Amino acid sequence: MAAGNLQPKNLQEASGEPTTEELVEQLTASLGREDVTDALAEIGIPAVGPLIQALRHRQDGLVKYNAALALTKIGTPAVRGLLLSVEDADVDVRAEACWALGEIGDERALDPLLASLRDDDWQVRQNAATSLAKMGNKKAIPPLIMALGDEDWHVRKQAAWVLGVIGDVMAIKPLYKALEDFDPVVQEEVATAIGKIGDPGAAVDAVLDALKDPNPAVREEAVESLRRKGQAAVAPLIHALAHRRDIRVKQEAAEALLIVGEPAVEPLIHITLRTKAESVRKIGVKTLGQLEDTRAVEPLCQIVAKDQSAAVRHCAAVALGNIGDPDAAGTLIRAMKDKDVRVRKAADKSLKKIKVERVTREGKAKEDSDV
Numbered sequence: 001m002a003a004g005n006l007q008p009k010n011l012q013e014a015s016g017e018p019t020t021e022e023l024v025e026q027l028t029a030s031l032g033r034e035d036v037t038d039a040l041a042e043i044g045i046p047a048v049g050p051l052i053q054a055l056r057h058r059q060d061g062l063v064k065y066n067a068a069l070a071l072t073k074i075g076t077p078a079v080r081g082l083l084l085s086v087e088d089a090d091v092d093v094r095a096e097a098c099w100a101l102g103e104i105g106d107e108r109a110l111d112p113l114l115a116s117l118r119d120d121d122w123q124v125r126q127n128a129a130t131s132l133a134k135m136g137n138k139k140a141i142p143p144l145i146m147a148l149g150d151e152d153w154h155v156r157k158q159a160a161w162v163l164g165v166i167g168d169v170m171a172i173k174p175l176y177k178a179l180e181d182f183d184p185v186v187q188e189e190v191a192t193a194i195g196k197i198g199d200p201g202a203a204v205d206a207v208l209d210a211l212k213d214p215n216p217a218v219r220e221e222a223v224e225s226l227r228r229k230g231q232a233a234v235a236p237l238i239h240a241l242a243h244r245r246d247i248r249v250k251q252e253a254a255e256a257l258l259i260v261g262e263p264a265v266e267p268l269i270h271i272t273l274r275t276k277a278e279s280v281r282k283i284g285v286k287t288l289g290q291l292e293d294t295r296a297v298e299p300l301c302q303i304v305a306k307d308q309s310a311a312v313r314h315c316a317a318v319a320l321g322n323i324g325d326p327d328a329a330g331t332l333i334r335a336m337k338d339k340d341v342r343v344r345k346a347a348d349k350s351l352k353k354i355k356v357e358r359v360t361r362e363g364k365a366k367e368d369s370d371v
Contacts, residue, residue, distance in 0.1 A: 020046050028054050031070075032063040041073035048074060052081035056093050068096035072103035079106045086112045095123045102131020107139070114143045117155045129158035133165035141166065145174045148190075153183040160186065164193025172197055176206040180225060204240040207233070208252045223259055231263040238267045242280055250279065254287045265293045273299055281312045289319025297323055301331040304347070310340035317343055321350025329354055 018026065024043055027036045028050045040047045047070065055067040071078035078100070085097035098116050101109035109131070116128035132140050140162070147159035160178065163171040171193070178190045210222035226233050237260070240253040257264040265288070272284030285303060288296040296319070303316040317335055320328040332354070335347035 024050050028067070031058075031066040032060045035066070037066055037070040037073055040070040044074055045077045048078050048081055051078070052085065055096060056085055056088055056090065061092060064092055064096050068100040072100045075104055076106060079104060079108055083108065083112055086116060091121045091124060094119060095121065095127050098124055098127035098131055102127070102134045105135050107137060110135070110137060110140050111143075114140065114147070117147060117158050118150070118152060122154065125154055125158055129162050133162045136166050138166070138168055138170075141168055141170055145171060148174055148178045148181075153181075153186050156181060156183070156186045157189045160189040160193045164189075164196040167197050169197060173206040173209075177210075179229075180221070204236045204249075204253060204256075207237070207256055208249070211252070211256060226256060226259045227261070230260060233260050234264050234267050237264070238271055241283065242271050242275060242277070247279060250283055254283045257287055258290055261291065262293065265291055265295050269296055269299045273302070278309050278312060281307065281309065282315050285312060285316040285319050289315075289322035292323050294323060294325050294327075297325045297328050301328055304331050304335050304343075310338075310343055313338065313340065314342045314346050317346035317350055321346070321353040324354050326354055 024047045027040050030036050051067045051071050082097045082101050085093050113128045113132050119125050144159045175194050181187050237253045237256050241250050300316045300320050307313050332347045332351040336344050338344050
């Protein structure tokens with residue numbers, strides 16, 4: 001047979017060079033001693049099978065790692081074998097396979113990686129979560145959101161972390177609800193994820209939706225959640241009050257701030273005094289009056305005396321009456337000469353209310369001293 005008709009394998013044998021199969025065998029045998037991953041990657045598809053075998057059947061951890069590394073450099077042709085390796089009985093194999101799939105980034109790995117979040121071994125779970133985060137595929141978001149309710153706290157924690165890394169606002173509402181997780185480690189990871197995504201608007205929507213839920217238990221839980229969060233709940237609600245265009249959302253945010261209570265007072269004072277939006281000032285002064293905190297008295301007196309809007313001055317005069325602090329009396333007396341009749345009437349009514357409350361308090365104090 002003429003030399004020109006020989007197959008490549010035969011040509012290699014005739015020239016004394018190793019065949020591709022022999023070369024792969026030699027290189028895989030060296031995985032634990034030296035870095036031959038680039039050479040194996042250059043061979044490509046013919047190296048995939050032996051590398052998968054090395055990954056799954058060799059005992060040396062360094063061999064497994066280098067096999068996985070070589071497979072990541074080969075890329076897409078290695079995915080099928082790695083997907084099978086994700087279900088291997090050997091923990092190290094599963095962990096390396098999860099890592100390698102994340103490096104390759106093939107969409108076929110999404111479901112197996114999500115399933116690996118429930119693996120018994122923490123290293124496998126961690127590698128699966130890291131790979132999902134690295135891939136950043138939005139198709140993973142719905143199942144990750146479902147994983148926030150998993151019975152295993154490890155899974156919930158990893159799901160929250162991945163959602164935070166992906167950073168899509170679609171996850172904000174579910175994450176906000178997940179702040180109620182009974183495990184403090186999960187709560188911390190969820191809070192961090194919300195901070196990374198950083199969409200106060202979506203967080204507010206989650207709160208307001210819960211407060212309007214037809215289920216009384218959900219509404220009660222939302223109220224308790226606001227009270228527990230305290231200061232942490234104020235910023236997104238203030239943001240909604242100040243910047244949302246829908247007046248109903250502004251009012252609902254103010255109602256939520258009422259539930260939060262005392263921590264909302266100073267931020268409300270600040271936004272009410274600084275904003276140019278009349279609707280925000282009106283809602284702000286009404287809410288301050290309902291909170292009945294004496295820290296609001298001086299700012300409300302300023303508003304009664306100086307605000308350009310008669311409607312806002314009127315609301316502030318009413319608010320001062322609700323708070324009932326005698327220190328507001330002087331401002332209310334002067335407001336009885338306001339050019340707007342509604343302001344004058346509100347000032348008169350509030351002043352009478354303050355006087356009645358003062359007389360009542362003084363009378364009670366006298367009774368207590370007599371006893």
